[in-house]
Amino acid sequence: MKLNHLNLTVTDVGAAKDFLMNYFGLKLGGERGRSFAALFDDNGMVLTLMKGKEVNYPATFHIGFGQESEEKVNEMYKRLVDDGFSATSPERAHAWTFYVEAPGGFTVEVMA
Template sequence: MRLNHIDLPVTDLEGAADYFQRGFGLERMPGPAGGMAILRGEDGFALILQQADKADYPAGFHVGFLQPTDAAVQAAYQRLADAGLPLPAPPAVSYGCLAFWCQAPGGILIEVSHRPG
């Protein structure tokens, strides 16, 4: 079974959509006007963002982008820098993998990592 999409509430729809477009290369698809953004990755996965007054995610909730190599993690970090987005702490080894964490506008915590083996 392949995951098709995830639908998340955000408090800053346009800011979050722009962040995922510029920072992660997701493409914004034509969709319903106002209140929703549909973003698609090159693998066909869709991230749907919906404007909300509040976005109360449980502790530890995050979206993860698994990378094939440590070099890909470094490249993802560099993409954020090249896009002029706020930079989180640089990638570091944590729990046996190279990772960094960042936060998109609207309250979405993001992990980018490579898990060897």
């Protein structure tokens, strides 16, 4: 059995979609106006984004994207910070990792 899809409620579908496509390589599968988008990863998993007025995920909630090396994590960190996103500094935890606040009201972990 494999995970087929995951749905995130976000405050701004367009901004969240663009963020995930630009930085994490997800591909657009389809969308309905500004209220819904379906994104695919390289393995066929679908991440759907649905518009919500409020987003209240628990503090520890996040989605994660693995990178092939610590150098790639550092490059991603620099790119996101240079582009104005709020991110924690990379650190050694369960992996070489950092967290970034994504547009739309959710957190993304980047790790290797």
